[in-house]
Amino acid sequence: MSDAEQQAAFDVLFQRGIQTRRTVLGDPYVDRQLAKGSSEFARPAQEYVTRNAWDGLWGRPGxxxxxxxxxxxxxxxxxxxxxxxxxxxxxxxxxxxxxxxxxxxxxxxxxxxxxxxxxxxxxxxxxxxxxxxxxxxxxxxxxxxxxxxxxxxxx
The missing domain is CATH 1.20.1290.10 (AhpD-like)
Structure with missing residues (x-):
């Protein structure tokens, strides 16, 4: 998988995750958390949590x-x-x-x-x-x- 393909896949997971995250926690809370994690250093952690917890776990059926x-x-x-x-x-x-x-x-x-x-x-x-x-x-x-x-x- 190329870097571009991997990034495209990550983007899809992030978008699905951010939707769930906003549904559960509300826009104001999520906006505050994303703002706290907006530095170059912290941004990957917010992206990881959004993809893996909010899509990977919260988005599962069952x-x-x-x-x-x-x-x-x-x-x-x-x-x-x-x-x-x-x-x-x-x-x-x-x-x-x-x-x-x-x-x-x-x-x-x-x-x-x-x-x-x-x-x-x-x-x-x-x-x-x-x-x-x-x-x-x-x-x-x-x-x-x-x-x-x-x-x-x-x-």
């Missing part, structure tokens, strides 16, 4: 996105990866998991990984859920404001 989210938030919680846990908790809600399902997963973690890990996960996840609700409310209010602004004025 599990719905919400089930993948459930797996990911439990792994991140057990590993203490708080920043990623917060982002993926919002993604889990966006993918259709309920607060109750997320809470129950965190209780499972507490039972199997220990109380400190579980309590930390609860703190991170609860804050992320509240942020998500605030973001959704702001988005809805912005949409309502736009809709109000587009209504013709009564004369």
């Amino acid at each position: 599990l719905e996105l919400k089930h993948r989210s459930l797996v990911v938030i439990t792994v991140l919680a057990v590993g203490g990866h708080n920043q990623e846990l917060a982002g993926h908790t919002k993604g889990a809600l966006r993918n259709g998991l309920t607060e109750v399902e997320i809470r129950e997963a965190m209780l499972q973690i507490m039972g199997y990984a220990g109380f400190p890990v579980g309590l930390n996960a609860f703190r991170v996840v609860e804050a992320a859920i509240e942020e998500y609700k605030a973001e959704q409310a702001a988005e809805a209010a912005g949409g309502e404001a736009k809709a109000e602004g587009s209504k013709p004025e009564a004369k």
